[in-house]
Amino acid sequence: MDKLKSIYLLFIMRNILILGFGARENAIKEHLKPNIVHRLDTEDFSSIKQFCVDYNIDLVIPSTEAYLCNGVVDYLQTELPTVEVFGPTKTQAKIEGSKFFSKSLMKELCIPTAEFLFYKNKEKILKYFENFFLYLSLNQIVIKYSGLAKGKGVYLPESYEEALEAFNNLYENNKNNWEGIIIEKRLKGPEVSVLAFCDGTQALLMPQAQDYKRIYDNDKGPNTGGMGAICPVNILDENELLEVNHHINMVVQHLNYKGIIYAGIMKTTTGIQFLEFNCRFGDPEAQVILNLLDTKLLEIIDACINNNYIKIKWKSKHSAAVILSHVDYPHSKLSEYIRINEEPLDNTVKIYEGGMQMIDGYNHTKGGRVLTMVSTSNSLQNSLRNIYNNAPKITYDGVYYRRDIGSNYKPYQSS
Ligand code: AMP
Ligand code: GLY
Numbered sequence: 017m018d019k020l021k022s023i024y025l026l027f028i029m030r031n032i033l034i035l036g037f038g039a040r041e042n043a044i045k046e047h048l049k050p051n052i053v054h055r056l057d058t059e060d061f062s063s064i065k066q067f068c069v070d071y072n073i074d075l076v077i078p079s080t081e082a083y084l085c086n087g088v089v090d091y092l093q094t095e096l097p098t099v100e101v102f103g104p105t106k107t108q109a110k111i112e113g114s115k116f117f118s119k120s121l122m123k124e125l126c127i128p129t130a131e132f133l134f135y136k137n138k139e140k141i142l143k144y145f146e147n148f149f150l151y152l153s154l155n156q157i158v159i160k161y162s163g164l165a166k167g168k169g170v171y172l173p174e175s176y177e178e179a180l181e182a183f184n185n186l187y188e189n190n191k192n193n194w195e196g197i198i199i200e201k202r203l204k205g206p207e208v209s210v211l212a213f214c215d216g217t218q219a220l221l222m223p224q225a226q227d228y229k230r231i232y233d234n235d236k237g238p239n240t241g242g243m244g245a246i247c248p249v250n251i252l253d254e255n256e257l258l259e260v261n262h263h264i265n266m267v268v269q270h271l272n273y274k275g276i277i278y279a280g281i282m283k284t285t286t287g288i289q290f291l292e293f294n295c296r297f298g299d300p301e302a303q304v305i306l307n308l309l310d311t312k313l314l315e316i317i318d319a320c321i322n323n324n325y326i327k328i329k330w331k332s333k334h335s336a337a338v339i340l341s342h343v344d345y346p347h348s349k350l351s352e353y354i355r356i357n358e359e360p361l362d363n364t365v366k367i368y369e370g371g372m373q374m375i376d377g378y379n380h381t382k383g384g385r386v387l388t389m390v391s392t393s394n395s396l397q398n399s400l401r402n403i404y405n406n407a408p409k410i411t412y413d414g415v416y417y418r419r420d421i422g423s424n425y426k427p428y429q430s431s
Contacts, residue, residue: 030314033073035064035088036080039339039368039388040299044079046368047306047313059083061091068092068099075100077317084275084295085113085164102317103275104295111267111277111293115162115169115198118293125270127263129290130203134162136196141183144199145176158202161186163195167241168346172202205284206426207291208251209301210260213328215320216274219264220328221257223248223308225301226425231346233420240346241385244338244421246396247304248330252281253428256288263290274320283428300388303368304335307392335392336399338407338421339370342383343414353380359409364402365391367410381412396422 030051034041037057045053056067059082068076076099078088087106092099103109110117122129135141159182161169168189171182186197208226212219225247231237252260264279278294278301297305306313310329319326342350349371356372356379371384387410391402400422407417 030074031072032314033064033068033071033076035076035078035083038080038299039370039385040297040302041079042368042370043303043306043388043390044077044297044313047309051314059086061086061088064088065092065095068096073099075102075317077101078103079296081109081112081164081294081296084109100321102321104271104273108271108273108275109295111271111273112295113164114195115160115292116196119198119200121267121270122290125263125266127266127290128288130158130201132198132200134196134198136194138187141197145180145183156202158198158200159183159186160198160200161190161195162198163190163193165190167239170239203282203284203289203291205282205289206251207280207282208249209245209298210252210257210264210279210281211298211301211305212261212264212268212277212279213316213320214264214268214273214275214277215323216272217269217323219261219268219277220316220326221261221264222305222328223330224251224257225249225298225305226251227298227301228418228421231418233418234424238346240341242298242300242339243341243418244336245298245300245304246334246336246399246422246425247301247308248334249425250427251283252288256283259288267293300337300339303337303388303390304392307335307390308333331392333392333394334396334399335390336396336403336422337388337390338403338417339385340387340389340407340410340415340417341385342381342412343416345384345416348383350381350383353382354413355380356386356410356412361406361409362402364393365389365406383414386412386415396425 032048032051032053034055037055078084084103089101089103089105092101116134119132155174159171173179173182208224211222225245226249227242227245229239231240276297278298280291282289282291308331310331368388371381371386372379389403391399393399
């Protein structure tokens with residue numbers, strides 16, 4: 017892109033469409049202001065196309081994995097070639113959409129990842145379970161659905177019975193579109209999320225973030241989409257970060273990947289291991305990371321789309337996020353809307369609406385992850401204090417949030 021065009025783009029108002037409708041999408045929307053930003057959550061591609069035409073959309077940002085894995089980028093690039101789209105194509109999005117694809121790619125590119133087996137055939141899986149009864153009893157494995165599972169595809173069974181139950185759940189929930197399972201070696205160590213903006217040739221890393229995936233305090237209970245996050249964290253040292261950058265660059269170059277890439281990494285005693293790749297921003301990682309951004313988000317997206325060099329600046333602040341959910345999450349949602357009562361919040365915190373709906377002038381919810389409360393300040397402790405002082409001001413039947421976000425955070429010790 018020539019210099020004139022990039023300067024021009026900085027000064028015009030653009031019509032942007034975000035595909036997806038949660039707290040993460042609201043954080044992205046906030047960081048694209050003052051442009052005109054719309055959101056849509058229909059899965060029907062022709063309705064998306066019509067919306068782009070009706071509202072003169074200049075740029076589409078598919079934010080949820082389902083759009084990307086179903087090929088919305090390919091579709092829009094073919095149907096509306098003048099509209100820009102920021103995100104990976106259907107093939108590239110397989111790094112998230114198919115764990116088998118992702119693990120095989122990691123093996124091919126020598127990216128460190130847990131040893132794994134892939135099974136599609138139900139009888140073979142059950143045979144494996146019989147043969148490896150001992151391993152299964154010794155909680156040494158992780159069972160993952162290979163396809164998309166909305167954050168409900170990973171089990172860490174503690175016994176043979178739990179392993180069987182995990183498999184049966186995965187099979188029952190996904191049998192109409194069965195893509196098989198990955199059985200992988202269980203690793204131990206602190207986890208960190210490393211996200212990057214990608215322009216097809218390189219990955220520009222964002223600050224390290226940590227999210228809290230389990231539903232209960234002290235990382236107990238089932239995995240969720242994420243119950244809180246903090247950023248920045250210092251889990252990986254400089255060399256480990258260089259290694260991570262190198263591996264992500266390999267993926268980006270191998271796939272000509274454009275968009276956001278998300279690497280879930282575990283720091284084990286024998287080195288870093290990649291647990292997964294996602295093809296989008298994390299939720300709730302986006303809510304904390306974007307609040308530290310000191311370069312315009314749209315400028316970065318333009319640079320990635322047009323292969324321009326950009327130096328991204330980050331604020332030296334600390335951001336924390338806590339999700340207010342419903343006690344039934346992640347198992348079920350409510351059948352009816354219930355009212356949310358809100359007292360005024362301090363200006364040290366902001367909320368990004370997730371599962372909320374305005375009815376008769378009041379916010380309501382059907383449960384799930386209801387909202388994300390975020391604070392950004394000069395220290396992690398202050399940000400967390402701000403959130404926990406304000407969280408009790410939002411109430412509804414069955415309100416639930418973790419009380420320990422950020423409290424167990426330990427930076428790496430440099431020697
Ligand atoms: P994934 O969607 O693959 O990142 O898995 C979700 C969560 O499951 C991760 O954030 C980890 O907490 C846990 N997990 C996944 N793979 C492993 C593994 N090989 N060893 C231990 N825990 C894992
Ligand atoms: N926070 C985890 C995810 O977005 O996948």
